[in-house]
Amino acid sequence: MTTRDDVREFLTTRRAHVQPEQVSLPGGSNRRVPGLRRNEVAMLAGVSVEYYAKLERGHVVGASDAVLTAIADALLLDDAERAHLFDLARTANASPMRKRRTAPKPLRETVQWMVDGYTAGPAFARNGRLDVLAENALFRGLYWDLYQSTERPVNLARFTFLQPDLAAEFYPSWERSADINVAILRTEVGRDPGDRALQDLVGELSTLSDEFRIRWGAHNVRHHANGVKEFHHPVVGDLDMRYEAMEPMGEPGLNVLMYTAVPGSVTEERLKLLATWVATNEQAGDGPRIETGDARRRKDAR
Known part of the structure; x- marks a missing residue:
């Protein structure tokens, strides 16, 4: 899988884990998807629905730390999930040279x-x-x-x-x-x-x-x-x-x-x-x- 795939599936699964009641939104039995809708995440994060949809498709290149933090807050990410989102974004933004892995150091x-x-x-x-x-x-x-x-x-x-x-x-x-x-x-x-x-x-x-x-x-x-x-x-x-x-x-x-x-x-x-x-x-x-x-x-x- 590519980093884009990882971002898409990570954000999708995190969104499914958040119930509307957890973020003071109305729930109900007529929802067709588990968790929050995309437009609800966008509203909570203070970004447009189109921009959040782009992020959830895996296009995080150029996303600012402020936007990622707002998305993490909207999705109620814990410390590990928040760090993982930033790791995925860092990888997506890295140049091909920086993506090359250096040889592991021997254990001291x-x-x-x-x-x-x-x-x-x-x-x-x-x-x-x-x-x-x-x-x-x-x-x-x-x-x-x-x-x-x-x-x-x-x-x-x-x-x-x-x-x-x-x-x-x-x-x-x-x-x-x-x-x-x-x-x-x-x-x-x-x-x-x-x-x-x-x-x-x-x-x-x-x-x-x-x-x-x-x-x-x-x-x-x-x-x-x-x-x-x-x-x-x-x-x-x-x-x-x-x-x-x-x-x-x-x-x-x-x-x-x-x-x-x-x-x-x-x-x-x-x-x-x-x-x-x-x-x-x-x-x-x-x-x-x-x-x-x-x-x-x-x-x-x-």
């Missing part, structure tokens, strides 16, 4: 050290494609079955949609996890549309998973900053954890996520058990193959 070894140094829970660094670029021992223990494969990097979206039976057992709230995965990938497409590996991943998942394809068409986006995540580990049982995500300065698209348990909770005790279990298995040579930082940097350089 200090990021791996930071992740390794966190022992209160699982921690990892990932890119916008949901490739795991660095992880600590507890993260490997949490995703133990996934790490038995030699395929690297581990990709959380492939796990969620291409191993659905295993993922459904691992994620008690699989539907929510699937929604989050797709929203993160959709956000990354808007931020970095020139990422060929991301395009290939989306194509692969769209071809092989009906669940992914349906969610992709919804055009939902997300800033994955913090929250609660539940897991079912085959050895230690249910884990109820909180997470915080951080983006290192100067590394757009790279996220470091750290999980922790409520102090004194059952999950905290189970994480201690998991730490002992993974240490025992890795020391015995039964653990997954682990790439060193040097090996990862050589792969990134390619």
